[in-house]
Amino acid sequence: MITAIVFIEADVSRLGEVAATLADIDGVSEVYSVTGDLDLVAMVRVKDIDDVAAVVADRVNTVDGVLATQTQIAYRVHSRHDLEDAFSIGL
Numbered sequence: 027m028i029t030a031i032v033f034i035e036a037d038v039s040r041l042g043e044v045a046a047t048l049a050d051i052d053g054v055s056e057v058y059s060v061t062g063d064l065d066l067v068a069m070v071r072v073k074d075i076d077d078v079a080a081v082v083a084d085r086v087n088t089v090d091g092v093l094a095t096q097t098q099i100a101y102r103v104h105s106r107h108d109l110e111d112a113f114s115i116g117l
Contacts, residue, residue: 027071029100030078034066037091041065044091051089053081075099 036044041059048068049057056069070081082097 027073028075028078029103030070030072030082031098031100032068032070032082032086033064033096033098034068034086034092035094036065037093038065040091044089047089048086048092051081051085053077054086070097 034044034048045057045059045066048054048066053070053072054068055071058067058069059065060067068086070078070086072078072081078097078099082095086092087095
């Protein structure tokens, strides 16, 4: 599983609409409204690296109201929460 964190600059007058559209894209697991220099952060969780390109370049970047994106690929998880979830399903 590949996790990508997508920082999004959006048209702030359409923020709710843009966020809802992004959240409906297959591969986008969450969309957060955030403070600071960015407007939204989307979490993309897909099977392989080629799927990141398909979701971000082909879908996220084409949403009307998305002005710019920057994508970071996560390479290691440092979360006790994720380990607890794994153990709760028997892994």
